[in-house]
Amino acid sequence: MTSGLAEKKREKYDAILSAALKIFAEYGYFGSQVSKIAREAGVADGTIYLYFKSKEDILVSLFREKLGNLVRMFHEHIHEDDRADDAIRKICELHFTELEKNVDLAKVTQLELRQSSLDLHREISNALKPYIQLIEDVLLRGIDQGVFRPDLDVKLTRLLLFGAMDEVVSSWLISGRRYSLSDQVEKTVDFFLRGLRA
Incomplete structure (x- = not known):
């Protein structure tokens, strides 16, 4: 059960990073908002902050x-x-x-x-x-x-x-x-x- 949970967390972490890569490449770091990354990753804005500080x-x-x-x-x-x-x-x-x-x-x-x-x-x-x-x-x-x-x-x-x-x-x-x-x-x-x- 625990390993399945850890795997799901890792999948979400990877999905956020993949989304961030796409958004940063398209808009640049300063032109990118966390909300755009969340939308691209298919998660709520607040979910991002469970994985990253900023x-x-x-x-x-x-x-x-x-x-x-x-x-x-x-x-x-x-x-x-x-x-x-x-x-x-x-x-x-x-x-x-x-x-x-x-x-x-x-x-x-x-x-x-x-x-x-x-x-x-x-x-x-x-x-x-x-x-x-x-x-x-x-x-x-x-x-x-x-x-x-x-x-x-x-x-x-x-x-x-x-x-x-x-x-x-x-x-x-x-x-x-x-x-x-x-x-x-x-x-x-x-x-x-x-x-x-x-």
Whole structure:
């Protein structure tokens, strides 16, 4: 009985986050009301507050959940014995293909990361930490394997890699998605690896 109740709560939580993703993508964070999210999720306005403290909490939870899913995918596809340059390729490939498949997620992650208030931006940055850490781990592995330059500034390089992928996705959205995002993987990875290789 308890597990069934927990499952129903999780379903409602996921439904609210899915609705929020759609509404934030369509109206932007500041143009979205909790009532619109509730309507899209098929729940009463008050139900939202049983799961989230505020609209800000919904957005931060959305980042945490969706980026957490992305990081889990990376861990499923990247193995300890993979060469680090192959791991960088897989990260870039998954980043581009997943956001190309989920345009609403691409819009929210790209636009809200840039337009949010400082406090909200800080919260979203915390949700990004596991992703940035994953890139750092791959860079360190590459140095240990002798695949990447030993003099890499790992803390800076992890941000440069994430920032470059982020900018490619933003440009794709701004262009009106006139070309394939996943087709940009090879050129992007080639650019990265030229700077990373020993």
